[in-house]
Amino acid sequence: MTMRILTAVVRTIRNSRRLAAGLIILGVMVLLALFSPLIVNAIGNGKDPIEVAAYEKWLVPGPGHLLGTDQFGRDVFAMVMKALSVSLQIGAIAGIISTVVGVIVAFVAGYKGGWIDGILSTFTGILLVIPTFPLLIALSAYAKNVTLFQVGVMISIFAWPFAAKTIRSQVLSLRTRPYVDLARVSKARDLEIIVTELLPNLLPFIGVGFASSALGAIFGLVGLEVIGLGPGGVVDLGQIIYNAITTGALTLGAWPMFVVPIVLLTLLFAALNMVNIGLEEVYNPRLRGVAGE
Amino acid sequence: MKSELELRGVQQRFHARGVADGYITAVDDVSFSLAASPPQIISLVGQSGSGKSTIARNVLGLQKPTAGSVLYGGKDIFKLSRAEYDEYRRDVQPVFQDPYAIFNPFYRVDRVLWKAVQKFKLASTRAAGLELIEESLRAVRLEPENVLGRYPHQLSGGQRQRIMLARVHMLRPSFIIADEPVSMLDAQVRRHFLDILLDFQTEHGMTTLFITHDLSTVYYLGGEVMVITKGQIVERGPVSTVMHEPSHPYTKLLLDSIPQPDPDQRWTTRIAVDELERVDDANPADTMKPEAPIL
Ligand SMILES: Nc1ncnc2c1ncn2[C@@H]1O[C@H](COP(=O)(O)OP(=O)(O)OP(=O)(O)O)[C@@H](O)[C@H]1O
Numbered sequence: 356m357t358m359r360i361l362t363a364v365v366r367t368i369r370n371s372r373r374l375a376a377g378l379i380i381l382g383v384m385v386l387l388a389l390f391s392p393l394i395v396n397a398i399g400n401g402k403d404p405i406e407v408a409a410y411e412k413w414l415v416p417g418p419g420h421l422l423g424t425d426q427f428g429r430d431v432f433a434m435v436m437k438a439l440s441v442s443l444q445i446g447a448i449a450g451i452i453s454t455v456v457g458v459i460v461a462f463v464a465g466y467k468g469g470w471i472d473g474i475l476s477t478f479t480g481i482l483l484v485i486p487t488f489p490l491l492i493a494l495s496a497y498a499k500n501v502t503l504f505q506v507g508v509m510i511s512i513f514a515w516p517f518a519a520k521t522i523r524s525q526v527l528s529l530r531t532r533p534y535v536d537l538a539r540v541s542k543a544r545d546l547e548i549i550v551t552e553l554l555p556n557l558l559p560f561i562g563v564g565f566a567s568s569a570l571g572a573i574f575g576l577v578g579l580e581v582i583g584l585g586p587g588g589v590v591d592l593g594q595i596i597y598n599a600i601t602t603g604a605l606t607l608g609a610w611p612m613f614v615v616p617i618v619l620l621t622l623l624f625a626a627l628n629m630v631n632i633g634l635e636e637v638y639n640p641r642l643r644g645v646a647g648e
Numbered sequence: 649m650k651s652e653l654e655l656r657g658v659q660q661r662f663h664a665r666g667v668a669d670g671y672i673t674a675v676d677d678v679s680f681s682l683a684a685s686p687p688q689i690i691s692l693v694g695q696s697g698s699g700k701s702t703i704a705r706n707v708l709g710l711q712k713p714t715a716g717s718v719l720y721g722g723k724d725i726f727k728l729s730r731a732e733y734d735e736y737r738r739d740v741q742p743v744f745q746d747p748y749a750i751f752n753p754f755y756r757v758d759r760v761l762w763k764a765v766q767k768f769k770l771a772s773t774r775a776a777g778l779e780l781i782e783e784s785l786r787a788v789r790l791e792p793e794n795v796l797g798r799y800p801h802q803l804s805g806g807q808r809q810r811i812m813l814a815r816v817h818m819l820r821p822s823f824i825i826a827d828e829p830v831s832m833l834d835a836q837v838r839r840h841f842l843d844i845l846l847d848f849q850t851e852h853g854m855t856t857l858f859i860t861h862d863l864s865t866v867y868y869l870g871g872e873v874m875v876i877t878k879g880q881i882v883e884r885g886p887v888s889t890v891m892h893e894p895s896h897p898y899t900k901l902l903l904d905s906i907p908q909p910d911p912d913q914r915w916t917t918r919i920a921v922d923e924l925e926r927v928d929d930a931n932p933a934d935t936m937k938p939e940a941p942i943l
């Protein structure tokens with residue numbers, strides 16, 4: 356079955372350029388993030404380039420510091436690399452948590468139906484209409500010294516209902532398929548049906564759920580940082596933008612501090628959206644793609 | 649194996665919007681029984697929306713009736729002990745209408761056969777399982793090498809439907825619940841399929857509940873027939889009697905609506921639409937699952 360999933364994935368990617376492009380951009384960024392410690396080390400050349408007063412303040416971009424330094428004399432290129440990996444991590448953490456929670460809730464609600472579905476759907480519905488951002492702001496006002504993981508969990512609380520809603524409606528349409536009935540008369544149990552009959556056909560939707568929540572989380576954190584309410588001790592791309600704005604970096608010739616994070620975020624946004632749209636393109640309205648050769 | 653499958657006053661209602669009392673009654677006080685011996689074929693014929701599939705789902709234990717009961721060996725199928733349930737599952741098996749939707753598009757067609765081997769412990773080794781599968785495929789006149797290892801969309805509807813028959817052949821249930829199994833097949837393949845069902849009856853002693861809207865297949869199969877309309881069984885008896893001396897007006901209407909192949913007897917009388925009008929088929933998923941209320 357793992358092989359089946361792999362071949363299905365490969366075929367899906369071949370079927371959509373958009374999906375492929377999105378995944379490539381994403382892959383490059385993930386690689387950069389994975390190697391960011393090495394890159395940061397190389398830039399520091401023995402010392403920590405993002406230590407306060409590592410270099411002179413406000414150095415303009417040049418051979419020594421490709422993107423210059425900031426108000427504390429930290430190397431901007433090194434900071435951006437590190438921040439990129441933080442942003443991606445928050446996306447991954449929140450994406451995984453929201454997707455797992457969303458998938459579980461969606462499957463229980465969609466498959467079991469009845470009052471269980473009623474309660475779960477009402478709950479999801481409430482979370483969906485709560486204005487998320489103000490609440491995040493309120494929450495982060497309390498959470499000054501939180502870890503990256505905790506921020507991820509915080510954001511996930513608001514992100515999972517989106518995944519749950521999309522996947523539930525798919526479960527509803529799949530669970531009345533004849534092959535589910537056939538599995539039932541073959542003595543398959545509910546959990547087995549969910550995992551082996553429904554889940555594989557829902558992979559693309561789960562992918563969409565993951566990409567959307569990751570995107571939401573990354574930009575949620577950027578949003579918090581940009582208005583200066585980010586949790587302490589976490590330097591993501593938004594934090595660098597915030598620094599650039601508050602210190603007037605643009606007027607001091609330190610434009611990369613502002614421009615580079617924004618370009619990276621735009622790329623990330625574009626890549627995740629291409630993945631989303633690509634998946635939907637391949638699988639909607641019919642699930643034909645999975646059926647494949 | 650238990651020798652009888654019985655429906656006793658089965659009623660199935662569904663919530664529906666836009667209906668007078670908020671319910672539609674898909675199956676209304678239906679009682680009949682199927683005996684394993686002597687093996688027989690009983691047809692259940694009725695127009696679209698008359699409740700045929702719902703009865704099949706009730707009998708297969710896929711849908712619990714709102715009233716009445718389905719008895720297997722005299723016991724309510726929803727109250728069986730573990731062992732009894734296992735026996736019931738093995739002994740009452742379906743063939744469904746849509747030969748494509750019955751396969752999960754994600755897997756090769758072999759999987760439904762292997763699942764049967766595995767779940768019902770038909771063989772203890774892989775080799776024995778494969779032998780069984782190949783034997784059953786040949787019994788429904790399929791060449792194993794032409795179908796095994798393929799995905800559902802690579803096979804024709806007739807081949808797919810015969811794989812379902814091969815599955816039944818492996819399980820040797822006493823009862824086959826066949827819900828419009830040939831309605832999506834062309835005439836030649838259809839006949840082929842019906843012949844296999846008849847073989848199963850004579851060679852393996854299987855009793856079939858054959859659900860259809862098509863009287864010509866009923867005629868071909870022979871045996872007993874029950875006529876259903878609006879969830880109620882209005883007439884039953886041997887096929888020849890019901891076909892030649894229909895007693896219920898609905899049966900007459902149904903017989904009249906068959907196009908005659910005789911050119912001198914062209915199909916001229918129009919069917920009164922309101923008489924054949926089906927209960928509106930609101931999307932079941934829609935009716936059952938109102939969207940989450942947005943607060
Ligand atoms: N799960 C469900 N929820 C709501 N209504 C349903 C459900 N299943 C069936 N119905 C309704 O019950 C009635 C009988 O449906 P059923 O599928 O049993 O008819 P049928 O005789 O099999 O028709 P066909 O020949 O078209 O297959 C229809 O009006 C249908 O809309």
Ligand SMILES: [Mg+2]
Pocket residue numbers: 700701702827828
């Ligand atoms: Mg039907």
